[in-house]
Amino acid sequence: MVFALKEVKMFAVITVFSLILLGMILALYKFYSEREYYANYAHRLESELNSLMLVYENKSRELDEVEIKLSDLKANYTLLEEKYSKLEKDFSSVAHELNRVRDVAKSLNSTLYNITSTMLSYVSIPQALPRVLNIDEVLATGYYVVAAAVTPSDPWLSYWHLYAWVSSSIRYARDPLIPIPYCEYVNESCVLKYLFIENYVQSPSQTLEYWQGDCEDTAILLYAMIKYYQLFINGTEYLTWLALIEFNDNESHVAVFIPAKGGLVAILDPTGHYMTTDEMGRLVPQPARVELEKYASRWSIHGGVKNIDLIRADVIGKEYYLSAEGSIEKIAEYIESF
Numbered sequence: 340m341v342f343a344l345k346e347v348k349m350f351a352v353i354t355v356f357s358l359i360l361l362g363m364i365l366a367l368y369k370f371y372s373e374r375e376y377y378a379n380y381a382h383r384l385e386s387e388l389n390s391l392m393l394v395y396e397n398k399s400r401e402l403d404e405v406e407i408k409l410s411d412l413k414a415n416y417t418l419l420e421e422k423y424s425k426l427e428k429d430f431s432s433v434a435h436e437l438n439r440v441r442d443v444a445k446s447l448n449s450t451l452y453n454i455t456s457t458m459l460s461y462v463s464i465p466q467a468l469p470r471v472l473n474i475d476e477v478l479a480t481g482y483y484v485v486a487a488a489v490t491p492s493d494p495w496l497s498y499w500h501l502y503a504w505v506s507s508s509i510r511y512a513r514d515p516l517i518p519i520p521y522c523e524y525v526n527e528s529c530v531l532k533y534l535f536i537e538n539y540v541q542s543p544s545q546t547l548e549y550w551q552g553d554c555e556d557t558a559i560l561l562y563a564m565i566k567y568y569q570l571f572i573n574g575t576e577y578l579t580w581l582a583l584i585e586f587n588d589n590e591s592h593v594a595v596f597i598p599a600k601g602g603l604v605a606i607l608d609p610t611g612h613y614m615t616t617d618e619m620g621r622l623v624p625q626p627a628r629v630e631l632e633k634y635a636s637r638w639s640i641h642g643g644v645k646n647i648d649l650i651r652a653d654v655i656g657k658e659y660y661l662s663a664e665g666s667i668e669k670i671a672e673y674i675e676s677f
Contacts, residue, residue, distance in 0.1 A: 467540035499622035512551040554610035555593040580649040587642030599624035602675035627674035
């Protein structure tokens with residue numbers, strides 16, 4: 340019995356020892372197994388760390404390069420900023436100069452326009468009228484109106500004397516070529532050009548100074564003298580026209596027309612040596628249609644009369660009116676309406 344107990348104890352001790360040994364073996368196995376896992380894990384982490392270090396080094400180099408480029412860009416920006424500031428000042432200066440040039444160009448265009456307008460007033464009768472038919476020019480003819488032996492109480496006889504005085508005193512002379520400046524715009528820029536017109540509208544005082552002129556000059560002088568007679572000698576102002584005549588060959592002429600009641604008209608043309616007369620050679624108004632056709636026949640060399648403008652001048656008020664315009668037929672109808 341005692342022996343059996345000993346064997347049981349021995350078995351128990353062996354069993355416990357075996358279990359302890361097995362536990363130790365299992366612990367050692369687990370330790371070594373986990374050690375290998377962690378070693379592999381550590382190796383993997385180390386490999387990843389090395390990769391990250393390489394990435395870090397590359398990024399550090401890239402960052403250094405970026406910093407260098409940034410420094411260069413900052414330097415370039417500062418340089419560009421200085422250049423921009425200089426260009427801005429230059430632009431402001433150029434803009435100011437451009438505005439000045441534009442103002443000068445505008446002033447020159449205005450001056451050219453004024454010169455052109457002034458020159459046109461010397462070559463175009465309608466534009467010349469304020470200059471050549473005004474009260475001062477009418478008064479300048481006074482001495483010569485009296486010298487023509489006018490009669491206060493007989494207008495028609497006085498008109499005849501005035502016509503005769505102008506015809507005999509003023510020598511015919513052609514006009515010079517007058518250059519008229521104008522702008523021809525090319526790409527919005529003015530190219531100065533000149534139009535040469537063989538015409539110069541003299542004032543009565545100029546014609547009396549030079550003692551010569553062409554058809555418009557003698558007609559304007561006669562018109563001014565008639566106005567002086569009407570206003571300051573006879574005392575009654577009668578309707579009187581300056582007749583601008585255009586021929587079919589585009590040549591032009593100027594005469595004085597004076598209408599009378601009953602559709603009559605008298606034509607006074609010093610340069611054309613024509614005066615409306617009766618059988619006795621006296622200045623007497625005639626029926627408008629007959630007289631106009633008779634007068635037009637004198638100009639057959641020009642193909643006849645194409646158009647007539649009848650202009651009335653208010654020399655005191657400096658107002659000028661186009662009373663009628665058109666063919667001989669239309670002008671005759673207009674005068675016959677009086």
